[in-house]
Amino acid sequence: MDKIQFSDVVLFDRASRPEFGPVAEYFQQGKVVETEVDNRRVTVKGLFTLGASFGADGNLVTSDLNFLRIFADRRTKGLIDVGIVHLQPGTDVQAVVEKMRATLPNDVRISTKAEFVEFERKYWEESTAIGFVFTLGAAMGFIVGIVIVYQILYTDVTDHLPEYATLKAMGYQDFYFLSVVFQEALILAILGYLPGFGVSLVLYNLGRNATSLPMYMTVAKALTVFVMTLIMCGASGAIAVRKLQAADPADIF
Incomplete structure (x- = not known):
């Protein structure tokens, strides 16, 4: 960090998007890397890793004086956007x-x-359009998943309706049939989640390489999706079991 105290010196984010050029590669090869930021010539004297975001394709770190040299208009608009305060360990x-x-x-x-x-x-x-699109996509995926699982369970129940009716005539209660359908829903949830998780890991890796966004599969995300998958399949099973509850053994035979 002491390097950025020199005039017109910056640190470059090695995880920035590729359109900024092979800055990190040139620096690691020992080459002198000079570029322009807002029409001012600067020299890259170090690297760090942060990654792009929805709001920025790349990042630089420099001193406050260099910042004012590059963006002279900020002298009147205010220098600080975000500041960090470090506290001693044990501080409330x-x-x-x-x-x-x-x-x-x-x-x-x-x-x-x-x-x-x-x-x-x-x-x-x-507050952004991209957030709305992602949320809408997740909601639509959840609804479509319920419909697909419902169709699978409904078809299975319809195909085995005589067997279920026989059990119903023997005295089995609706709770038993509900447990059977829920077991099928649980099996579908697990069998669908495992390959989906593997595909998601591949897509995360592709997305991270294509966009330079710090996209990683975490345990919290994996557990959240698994719980939502169980809820989705459970809801489908609860809807499909209504076919059994309305079945009359006398009508079947």
Whole structure:
């Protein structure tokens, strides 16, 4: 970080999108890498890894003085957009946050790291078109999944309706049939989830390489999707079992 104290020196994000050119490769080969940022010539003196995002295709790190040299108009508009405050280990973070909120003016937002991450996530999910598209796609996928699983279970129930009617005539209650259909739904959920998980890992890798976005499959994501898959198949089973509840053995035979 001491390198950025020199005039017109920046650090380059090696995980930036490829349209910025092979900056990281040239630097690692020992070449002098010079480029322009807002019509000002700068020199790359180091690398770091952050990754692109929906709002930025690449990132640079430099000092406050170099920042003002590159973006001279920010002298009048204000220098700081986001600042980081490091606390000593063992400090009551929430108490410091509350004190800063009480001290600083209302136009300054004070957040913990977790609160800032949640704020950014909610912004992209709820306040942007791409967030709406992703949410709509997930909802439509869930609904289509319910319909497909329902059709599979309904067809199976219809094909074996005489057998179910026989069991019903023997005194088996609706709860038994519900458990049978739910077992089938559980099997479908597991058999569908496992290959889907494998395909998702491949798609995550392809998406990460194509967009330079830090897309990774986490345990939390995998568990969330598995639970949603169970709910989806359970809902389909609950709808399909109504066919059995309405079946009358006298009508079947």
